[in-house]
Amino acid sequence: MIDLNKIAIIAGEHNVTYSELLQRVAQYAKKTPKGKQTKTLIFSENREGWAYSFFSVWQNEGIAVPVDASSTASDVAYIINDCKPDAVWVSREREAVLREALGYMGLENTFGSEASTPSNPPAPNHSPLTTYIIDDYESLPLADEHPTSILPWNALSEPDNTDTALIIYTSGTTGSPKGVMLSYAALKANVHSVSYDVPIYSEKRRALVLLPLHHVLPLMGSLIAPLYMGGGIAISPSLSGPDIMDTLQRGQVGIMIGVPRLWQTLFVGIKKKIDQTAVGRMLFALCSTLKCRTLSRIVFGSVRKKMGGHIDYCVSGGAALDREIGEGLRTLGLDVLEGYGMTETAPIIAFTRPGDYIPGCSGLPLPGVDCKLVNGELCVKGPNLMSGYYNRPEETSAVIDSDGYLHTGDLAEFDSVGRITITGRTKEIIVLSNGKNVQPSEIEYKLEKYDSLVKEAAVVQDGDMLRAIIVPQPAWASTMTDAETAAALKRDVLEPYNKTVSAYKKIMSVLVYRGELPRTRLDKLQRYKLGEILKEGKGARENERKRAVEPTFEEYLSIKHFIETEKGITVHATDHIETDLALDSLDKISLQTFIENTFGTSVGVDAMPDFANIEALARHVAARKGARSKGQGLGEYQQPEQYSCSLPPAPCPLKGGSILPLKGEGGSLSLPLPTAGFTYRLTSRIFKLFFRCYNSLKITGAENIPAEGACILAPNHQSFIDGPLVLSALPWNKLGEYFFYATEEHVRGRRRRLAAKSNVIVMERADLKNSILKLAKVLREGHRVIIFPEGARTHDGQTVPFKKTFAILAKDLEVPIVPVCIRGAYEALPRGSRFVSPKHIEVTFLPAINGARSKEQGAGELSYEELTKQTQDAIQAVLAHKG
Numbered sequence: 001m002i003d004l005n006k007i008a009i010i011a012g013e014h015n016v017t018y019s020e021l022l023q024r025v026a027q028y029a030k031k032t033p034k035g036k037q038t039k040t041l042i043f044s045e046n047r048e049g050w051a052y053s054f055f056s057v058w059q060n061e062g063i064a065v066p067v068d069a070s071s072t073a074s075d076v077a078y079i080i081n082d083c084k085p086d087a088v089w090v091s092r093e094r095e096a097v098l099r100e101a102l103g104y105m106g107l108e109n110t111f112g113s114e115a116s117t118p119s120n121p122p123a124p125n126h127s128p129l130t131t132y133i134i135d136d137y138e139s140l141p142l143a144d145e146h147p148t149s150i151l152p153w154n155a156l157s158e159p160d161n162t163d164t165a166l167i168i169y170t171s172g173t174t175g176s177p178k179g180v181m182l183s184y185a186a187l188k189a190n191v192h193s194v195s196y197d198v199p200i201y202s203e204k205r206r207a208l209v210l211l212p213l214h215h216v217l218p219l220m221g222s223l224i225a226p227l228y229m230g231g232g233i234a235i236s237p238s239l240s241g242p243d244i245m246d247t248l249q250r251g252q253v254g255i256m257i258g259v260p261r262l263w264q265t266l267f268v269g270i271k272k273k274i275d276q277t278a279v280g281r282m283l284f285a286l287c288s289t290l291k292c293r294t295l296s297r298i299v300f301g302s303v304r305k306k307m308g309g310h311i312d313y314c315v316s317g318g319a320a321l322d323r324e325i326g327e328g329l330r331t332l333g334l335d336v337l338e339g340y341g342m343t344e345t346a347p348i349i350a351f352t353r354p355g356d357y358i359p360g361c362s363g364l365p366l367p368g369v370d371c372k373l374v375n376g377e378l379c380v381k382g383p384n385l386m387s388g389y390y391n392r393p394e395e396t397s398a399v400i401d402s403d404g405y406l407h408t409g410d411l412a413e414f415d416s417v418g419r420i421t422i423t424g425r426t427k428e429i430i431v432l433s434n435g436k437n438v439q440p441s442e443i444e445y446k447l448e449k450y451d452s453l454v455k456e457a458a459v460v461q462d463g464d465m466l467r468a469i470i471v472p473q474p475a476w477a478s479t480m481t482d483a484e485t486a487a488a489l490k491r492d493v494l495e496p497y498n499k500t501v502s503a504y505k506k507i508m509s510v511l512v513y514r515g516e517l518p519r520t521r522l523d524k525l526q527r528y529k530l531g532e533i534l535k536e537g538k539g540a541r542e543n544e545r546k547r548a549v550e551p552t553f554e555e556y557l558s559i560k561h562f563i564e565t566e567k568g569i570t571v572h573a574t575d576h577i578e579t580d581l582a583l584d585s586l587d588k589i590s591l592q593t594f595i596e597n598t599f600g601t602s603v604g605v606d607a608m609p610d611f612a613n614i615e616a617l618a619r620h621v622a623a624r625k626g627a628r629s630k631g632q633g634l635g636e637y638q639q640p641e642q643y644s645c646s647l648p649p650a651p652c653p654l655k656g657g658s659i660l661p662l663k664g665e666g667g668s669l670s671l672p673l674p675t676a677g678f679t680y681r682l683t684s685r686i687f688k689l690f691f692r693c694y695n696s697l698k699i700t701g702a703e704n705i706p707a708e709g710a711c712i713l714a715p716n717h718q719s720f721i722d723g724p725l726v727l728s729a730l731p732w733n734k735l736g737e738y739f740f741y742a743t744e745e746h747v748r749g750r751r752r753r754l755a756a757k758s759n760v761i762v763m764e765r766a767d768l769k770n771s772i773l774k775l776a777k778v779l780r781e782g783h784r785v786i787i788f789p790e791g792a793r794t795h796d797g798q799t800v801p802f803k804k805t806f807a808i809l810a811k812d813l814e815v816p817i818v819p820v821c822i823r824g825a826y827e828a829l830p831r832g833s834r835f836v837s838p839k840h841i842e843v844t845f846l847p848a849i850n851g852a853r854s855k856e857q858g859a860g861e862l863s864y865e866e867l868t869k870q871t872q873d874a875i876q877a878v879l880a881h882k883g
């Protein structure tokens with residue numbers, strides 16, 4: 001029996017005992033629908049309330065339907081339409097998305113704390129939804145009594161309970177998500193195997209909640225299993241390094257589940273520090289050779305200590321872990337457990353046992369699971385299998401045969417003792433190393449819509465990029481060479497398509513194929529044959545490149561060398577800036593800066609893809625060398641007051657600095673970033689108190705700032721006190737997560753020294769690239785950036801046209817923009833004034849804007865210009881309304 005006074009959940013500085021957990025779940029259960037057939041959506045980021053709402057569904061014997069918190073309104077609408085839930089628990093941050101989703105379905109009037117009768121009837125087959133805010137637990141009284149049948153204990157202890165516990169949506173071969181029904185018996189098979197059969201989870205090991213809980217792996221491994229065994233959980237506020245390390249320390253975490261990229265980042269960062277000394281390199285080589293866990297833990301004890309000192313198991317899932325990373329982590333004394341599974345198996349099929357880790361091997365099957373190979377494909381049968389796809393019996397029968405074996409779609413091998421090694425994939429879905437799932441048929445459909453040029457298309461994975469094999473329309477391409485056809489397809493097909501999709505769905509190259517793509521009799525692509533076509537095509541192109549005469553003029557050689565050095569790739573004259581070299585907007589900014597500094601001319605970032613290839617770009621530069629051209633594309637980077645940041649007038653000493661590595665394909669670059677300390681935070685609170693008393697400062701809409709993850713705050717710029725005004729609205733413990741961006745003109749002399757101690761990234765004219773990369777790194781690490789897009793203070797209290805750099809960062813890095821309207825600061829401290837007058841000031845944080853279009857705007861994503869305009873329009877609307 002678990003001690004009810006033991007800590008069950010650690011969330012920041014808030015500790016929740018098992019007793020309070022039980023009461024909170026009972027509290028939520030009073031609202032959650034009851035009954036075995038009721039379904040409740042959970043649409044939220046990771047947080048305390050996620051656990052309460054989830055277990056309240058189980059307490060009421062219902063079915064939980066977790067939904068990806070980053071889902072678009074159309075995605076949510078699809079799931080609602082498919083499973084027709086009875087209720088939704090939603091976070092405040094995702095409430096607007098849910099409202100939009102309900103609007104798609106004619107259910108917009110049913111949103112509220114209780115079910116209501118809409119003035120307009122709901123769409124056919126839909127009943128009004130009861131919706132609750134997942135964050136309201138603090139405002140609700142605790143339940144008076146502990147429930148008697150709650151949480152995983154009774155649900156997972158009953159023998160062979162085949163009731164459906166979960167429906168988790170996963171993409172299928174048709175491109176539309178399918179609801180995987182998982183029973184309590186399937187979940188029990190997983191939990192008991194890693195807790196009793198193999199004692200990984202126990203009451204002595206707390207698990208880190210890091211990955212999104214709508215995925216079955218983190219749901220099982222970082223929520224259900226650790227709470228079931230009494231070990232408890234610690235919730236990381238975000239995926240940023242500081243938050244992870246702080247949570248590991250605070251929670252004394254014993255089990256951490258991550259994806260391969262996380263472990264790669266961790267290992268590379270540690271290894272870089274080890275390699276800085278000859279002694280470190282020698283000790284690492286020694287431990288790597290001896291493979292002695294005890295020795296490694298002694299030699300590299302500081303690594304484990306910095307991770308809280310209690311880490312027993314580093315669990316990697318979602319994709320194969322690189323052998324070098326796995327072996328490297330073990331050399332550091334960290335025990336790595338690698339697993340293989342599917343949502344359809346809840347999720348484990350096989351996992352490595354402690355002390356039996358073999359790099360690249362998925363380990364032994366789950367106890368009780370029978371595995372066999374059919375034509376090389378791994379097929380599994382056992383108590384962990386799903387009940388089927390929700391309302392899709394035909395698709396269920398397509399993957400589970402008459403003998404009860406699930407056909408995984410993966411090719412595998414067994415070793416002499418039964419360990420499984422995955423050797424390939426037969427399924428269509430492409431899984432990139434960043435964890436993104438790409439459905440190739442979805443992209444192929446969009447490419448084939450250009451039917452005047454494209455006869456058929458196939459999308460394949462090449463490393464970490466997507467490439468298209470396109471069969472051109474014979475009538476159109478018959479008189480052109482392959483090179484000419486490819487150039488036309490890049491210009492007229494790939495470039496228009498790439499502008500409408502997320503970065504990870506962009507096609508980076510095209511191969512012209514004159515034959516027929518391999519298909520079955522049912523007209524399905526035989527995707528396993530596409531790799532050979534791609535290989536032959538790349539070989540032919542490489543031979544063509546070798547035969548071609550490379551240009552030798554100065555501009556081409558300089559640009560070629562710059563790109564090769566920055567990206568670590570080989571560049572040819574015929575390569576296109578995007579579809580061959582895969583340069584994103586930040587890479588183009590670097591290239592633009594290089595061209596400006598080297599040749600005295602400017603090529604706009606937006607104009608770069610218009611050049612047929614690198615040679616054409618270089619010849620353009622050669623023709624204009626010496627004639628600097630401002631105002632093209634991102635030429636605004638050269639404007640003298642692009643961004644400014646008002647700094648506190650008092651010094652703000654810091655704890656120290658941190659060096660965050662920026663790693664690209666061709667190497668790494670260490671960029672120093674400031675770290676806000678106590679005095680910095682204290683100064684901001686003093687300003688807040690001053691503005692509250694002196695200027696009757698009013699702050700509204702702070703709930704619109706995402707609780708987790710990176711974002712960009714984009715305020716209008718009225719005066720020198722705008723920076724402290726924005727900081728006044730931010731929580732004390734989050735101030736260090738926010739970085740300002742300022743031009744060097746605004747931080748000269750004493751201000752420059754102050755900026756280095758106040759979380760200010762300075763835009764340096766001589767090294768613009770590093771300034772932009774610092775911003776990108778801050779956002780990629782999950783921190784936040786405050787940018788004043790006007791670039792200078794207002795002259796009349798109104799806004800001037802916003803520069804679009806913040807929109808480029810937001811779109812390319814897929815982070816939301818929070819417009820911030822400052823009103824009254826211009827009257828309190830206009831240009832030329834030296835003292836603040838006691839005028840009323842208001843700071844309003846407006847709803848976040850992301851790159852996706854609304855339903856009214858149509859499909860696709862917003863352009864940089866549209867994002868910029870939406871942000872400025874939102875602020876101007878508030879100024880006009882209140883003015």
